[in-house]
Structure formats: structure tokens, C-alpha cells
Amino acid sequence: ERINKIKEFCKKENLSFLQEVINGSGVILHTNLGRAPLGKEMLTAIQISLQGYANLEYDLAEGSRGKRGEIVEKLLCTLSHSEKSLVVNNNAGAIFLILNTLAKNKEVIVSRGELVQIGGGFRIPEILEQSGAHLREVGTTNQTFIEDYEKAINDDTALILKVHQSNFNMDGFVHQAEVKELKKLGKRYNLPVVVDLGSGTFLNTENFGLKHEPTVQESIRTGADIVCFSTDKLLGGPQGGVICGKEIYLKKISQHPLFLARVFNIKNIAPALLLTTKLFSEWLRVQSNFSTISPLFPLLPSARPYSKLA
Numbered sequence: 001e002r003i004n005k006i007k008e009f010c011k012k013e014n015l016s017f018l019q020e021v022i023n024g025s026g027v028i029l030h031t032n033l034g035r036a037p038l039g040k041e042m043l044t045a046i047q048i049s050l051q052g053y054a055n056l057e058y059d060l061a062e063g064s065r066g067k068r069g070e071i072v073e074k075l076l077c078t079l080s081h082s083e084k085s086l087v088v089n090n091n092a093g094a095i096f097l098i099l100n101t102l103a104k105n106k107e108v109i110v111s112r113g114e115l116v117q118i119g120g121g122f123r124i125p126e127i128l129e130q131s132g133a134h135l136r137e138v139g140t141t142n143q144t145f146i147e148d149y150e151k152a153i154n155d156d157t158a159l160i161l162k163v164h165q166s167n168f169n170m171d172g173f174v175h176q177a178e179v180k181e182l183k184k185l186g187k188r189y190n191l192p193v194v195v196d197l198g199s200g201t202f203l204n205t206e207n208f209g210l211k212h213e214p215t216v217q218e219s220i221r222t223g224a225d226i227v228c229f230s231t232d233k234l235l236g237g238p239q240g241g242v243i244c245g246k247e248i249y250l251k252k253i254s255q256h257p258l259f260l261a262r263v264f265n266i267k268n269i270a271p272a273l274l275l276t277t278k279l280f281s282e283w284l285r286v287q288s289n290f291s292t293i294s295p296l297f298p299l300l301p302s303a304r305p306y307s308k309l310a
Contacts, residue, residue, distance in 0.1 A: 029199075029233055036236045041279070042272040046238070049269065069266060075277040076244055079202055080216045080227070085244035086254055087231075088264040092122055094228035094241035095196055097264060099131035099161075101253045102192065106158030107136040111144035113176055114163035116198075124163055124196075133158065142174045146181045153185075159192045160185070162224075164214060166198030179214075183223025192225040192249055200229020200242070216244065225249060237276035238269045 023033050038046070048054065059066035069087040076085040088094050099108060108128060115137065117123045128135045136157070138148040149160060160182050179195060186193040197219060205213045213234070219227045226249055231240035241264075243253060258264060 035232050035239075036234075038238065038272065039236070039279075042237065042276060046269050046272045049272070068262075072277060076242055079277060080220055080242075080244045082220050082227070082244040083247040084250040085242060086250055086259070087266050088241045088243065088259070089266055090232075090239055091196070091198065091200075091228055091230040091241040092127060093264040094243045095124075095127055096131050097253050097256055097259060098194055098226060098228060098243060099128060099133045100258075101256050102194075102249065103158035104132035106133060107152075107154070107156045108133045108159055108161050109136045109138055109149055109152050109157060110161045110163065111139045111148070111176060112137045113139065113141050113144055113170065113174070114161075114165065116163055116165060116168070142170060142172070144176055146177045146185060149177060149182065149185055153189050153191070157189070157191060159194055161194045161196065163196045164198050166213075169211075179219055179222040179224055183225075186223075186225070192246070193223060194226045194228070195219045195224040197227060197229040199233040199235075200227075200231075201234040203234075205234075216242075220245065231276065235276060238272050240266050 021033060023030055025033070029035060049056070055066070057066055057068045058064075072087050073085045076087070077083065086094075088097065110124065110128075115124050115135075125135055134156070136152050138144060138152045162177075162179060162182060179193065182193045185191075195214075197214060197216065199213070201213055201215055202217065204215065205211065216227055216229060224245060226243060226245035228241060228243045229235070231237040231242060243250060253259065
């Protein structure tokens with residue numbers, strides 16, 4: 001009996017170690033199973049950067065010290081059609097930096113229907129609190145109009161925050177103000193509009209028979225001053241977060257003491273993230289290198305109801 005107990009204990013202990021599993025959940029982007037699996041080219045880039053030296057923070061053309069993530073940021077500007085971009089360790093870090101830089105001790109207007117929580121206990125109200133910003137809720141859970149935002153604006157208002165409901169959906173008697181409406185309002189009162197896309201994507205999800213997800217380019221085009229999103233979900237890269245948008249705001253964020261102190265820095269897997277952004281400009285390589293996307297190409301219409309992105 002004692003031997004059997006020891007065997008059972010060892011078996012349970014062995015299961016606690018990280019190991020490969022088969023994803024039979026029907027959820028392609030499963031946050032409990034490691035999110036987006038990395039493609040072969042990205043894994044090769046990581047291997048190269050980790051097994052030897054790389055120009056992570058060195059300008060080869062100038063022969064002098066460079067800025068970490070600079071090449072990635074330039075590519076992200078091209079893909080997102082934004083003036084400037086920054087790369088940080090995750091999207092929670094991105095939203096914290098934005099709020100702490102632009103709205104500390106000031107009010108941030110958010111629709112009640114967008115005060116989301118994602119897996120792991122990440123809650124928008126708590127990030128707001130930790131950043132030093134004050135939450136100003138407007139509207140109701142299912143109905144928030146542009147007039148609700150305007151009524152809430154006062155001398156203490158710092159910005160308008162729109163949060164994409166990326167991990168849940170509300171149907172029926174619902175309404176949320178669109179980015180272009182918020183932009184007009186923000187322009188009238190000289191307030192920046194920040195859009196937290198959560199997962200974030202550069203591709204039109206409708207091309208895969210899925211519900212439309214707002215793209216980064218679409219958010220910038222319709223008027224968002226700042227957009228933030230993850231790199232390890234729909235983008236299909238290693239863990240990270242991106243802030244892109246107007247240079248006037250991103251310059252301030254880039255001077256934040258915690259950003260300068262590298263608290264939110266991406267590590268030396270940056271080359272893999274760089275490759276992720278390069279691949280998005282080459283459609284054929286997207287198909288073969290992104291494990292979150294490639295399964296959707298041969299997907300039959302009859303099978304689509306059984307497979308989802310998140």
C-alpha cells in the first residue's frame with residue numbers, strides 16, 4: 001500500500017511539470033495551454049538570439065549603441081499606419097504605462113459595459129486604480145451612448161478609454177459608442193481617445209469565417225489616438241504588448257521612469273517578435289508560420305461552429 005501511494009505521488013508530481021499536450025478543446029487560442037504556438041521561423045529566430053550574440057541594442061549601421069526594439073517599432077508603425085509605436089512586456093503593462101503617464105490623479109471615462117476582466121484576474125478597474133487614474137463609469141452595462149461620455153467630461157478628465165470586449169460578447173438590446181464618435185468628442189474637448197484592443201489583430205477575421213474583430217489599422221484609421229494590444233494571441237508571437245498611435249502622446253509614455261528603467265522591457269526574444277511583424281507583410285508566409293491562423297485555411301464551413309479563436 002505504501003509503494004502504491006509513493007507511485008501515485010510521483011505520478012501527480014510528474015504531471016505538474018511543463019509538458020506537451022494535445023489541444024482538443026476546440027479553442028485555437030487557449031490561454032491555459034500556452035496561447036499562440038510559435039511558428040518554425042520564429043523559433044529559429046529565438047534560437048539564434050539565445051544561443052549567441054545579437055544586435056539587440058546595437059546599431060550595426062552606425063557602429064554604436066542603439067535602442068532596444070527600435071526596428072520592431074518601425075515595422076509596427078508601417079503595419080498599423082501609426083506615427084509611433086512602443087513595445088513592452090505585455091498588454092497590462094501597456095495600459096498601465098498609458099494611464100500612469102497621461103491620467104495620473106485625473107479621471108478616465110469608460111463605459112460600464114467595457115469594464116472587463118480577462119483570465120488570471122486582470123481587471124480594467126484595478127489597473128486604473130494601480131496607475132493612479134480615477135475611473136469615471138458612464139452608461140449602463142448594455143447601453144452606452146456618446147451623450148453619456150459628454151456628460152461625464154469635466155476639468156479633471158484626462159482621456160477617454162474604449163476597451164474591446166475580446167473574451168465575451170453581448171447580444172440583444174445593446175449599444176456602445178464607436179471609435180469615430182469618441183474621436184469627434186475627444187477633438188471637441190481636446191481629450192485623447194485610447195483603445196485597448198486586448199488580443200489585437202492586423203488581419204480581417206471575417207476572411208476566416210469568423211466574427212469581425214476590430215483590427216489595429218482600423219482603430220487608428222477611425223480616430224484612436226493610442227491603441228494597445230497583445231502580441232501573443234491573435235498576433236501569434238511571443239508574449240509582449242504594443243502601444244501605437246500619435247507621436248505626441250507616445251513620446252511622453254516613452255519618457256516614463258519605469259519604461260526608461262526597463263521594467264516593462266521585452267527580453268532578448270525581440271527578434272522573434274520582429275519576425276512576427278515582418279511576416280504579416282507577406283501573406284503566404286503568414287499562412288505557413290502562424291499556428292493560430294493556418295488551421296483556419298482548410299476549415300470547412302460545417303466545422304466552423306466547433307472552432308473558435310478564443
